[in-house]
Amino acid sequence: MNILVTGGAGFIGSAVVRYLIEQTDHRVVNVDALTYAGNLESLTEVEGSERYAFEHVDINNAAQMQAVFERHQPDVVMHLAAESHVDRSIDGPAAFIQTNIVGTYTLLEAARQYWNGLKERAPEKAAGFRFHHISTDEVYGDLEGPEDLFTEETPYAPSSPYSASKASSDHLVRAWQRTYGLPVLVTNCSNNYGPYHFPEKLIPLMILNALAGKALPVYGDGQQVRDWLYVEDHARALVKVALEGEVGETYNIGGHNEKTNLEVVETLCDLLQELVPSERSYRKLITFVADRPGHDLRYAIDADxxxxxxxxxxxxxxxxxxxxxxxxxLDNRQWWQRVQDGSYQGERLGSL
Known part of the structure; x- marks a missing residue:
């Protein structure tokens, strides 16, 4: 099949592209605007494949997206392109409204126009077409009790500009199915981590700060709980949903790994102490800083x-x-050093 992946040069998107090229026989079209977190170096393993194509296109550009659909004739769309960092959404919410809401609308319309055309000229292909929208558990807000879990029926209660923009995009996708019949699927995932993660996020930032002997800033008391999902596990789940999920359904994807932020940082410190021993314990670099505005306390996914x-x-x-x-x-210093030479040098974002 032809699978169109938006945001395929990003953290999760690149994992999906690598999985599809390395573990399946499908053809992949990667559509990415290459904003600050998009990095084609995350795809060097697959860029020589005859089954891989890259389109440097912004999903907000309706004409270019329509051309991409006509040129590549996708059977499946996996929509991952998004602004995704809560702290950045606090500093500059406009980009999140534009990409996550307007961009999703523009993509939905391009997909709908293409799908309607398929119904006339290739009805069998139209019958198998799918639009898979990838979202986040943050649309649900936070959990009050220590035992509660997010399910697919949990009401939306987003707390940040980021999560509100993703909640809006989820609603648009479902509305395009309800109103226009577009065959959609939605997934909501927990916190991802793994290789090729842009270093503004917690785990890569802590690793790189520790290696540089810099402070490890922990928001508030560090007791915020997240469910951690290894990105390659997530990529497998996304492809399974896109190809085997039931149209119209939502699937929550979690890692069954609830940890406080402080636990995560302390575990990282201990791992680094083992792998790159330091005379001064890495734990001594932990520094508690003012909490993020509107910081959700606990996320946890029911992935049953x-x-x-x-x-x-x-x-x-x-x-x-x-x-x-x-x-x-530790093994890929060139990748993250080039990232650090670019638009982000580890500064705090979203502190108001």
Whole structure:
């Protein structure tokens, strides 16, 4: 099949592209605007494949997106292109409204126009067409009790400009199915981590700061809880949903790894102490800083539906995935050093 992946040069998108090229026989079209977090160096392993094509296109550009659909004739769209960092959304929400809401609308319209054309000229291909929208568990807000879990029926209650923009895009996707019949699927995932992660996010930032002997800033008291999902496990889940999920359904994807932010940072420190011993314990670099505005306390995913209906389960534990992640950053200094030479040098964002 022809699979169109938006945001395929980003963290999760590049993992999806690598998985599709390396583990399947499908053809992949990567559509990416290459904003600050898009990095084609994350795709060097696959860029020589005859089954891979790259289109440097912004999903907000309706004419160019329509041309991409006509040129590549996708069977499946996997929509990952998004602004995704909560802190950046606090500093500059406009970009999140534009990309996550307007961009999703523009893409939906391009897909609808293409799909309507298929129904006339290739009805069998139209019958199998799917639009898979990839979202986040942050649209649900936060959980009050220590035992509660997000399910596919949890009401939306977003807290940040980022999560509100993603919630809006989710609603648009479902409305395009309800109103126009567009065959859609939606997934909401927990926090991802792993190789090729842009270093503004918690885990890569802590690794690189620790290696540089810099402070490890932890928001508030560090007791915010997240469910951590290894990015390659997530990529497998996304492809399974896109190809085998039931149209119209939502699937929550989680890693079964609830950890406080402080636990994550302390575990990273201990791993680095083992792999790159320091005379001064890395834990001594931990510094508590003012909390993020509107910081959600706890996220946790109930992934029973995708496990029960599609047979997906994460392969990595938090311990094995984190060790692989740290080792990757140690082995790929050129990748992250070039990123650090660019638009982000580890400064704090979203502090108001």
């Amino acid at each position: 539906k995708i496990e029960r209906e599609l047979g997906w389960r994460p392969e990595e534990t938090f311990e094995t995935g984190l060790r692989k992640t740290v080792q990757w950053y």
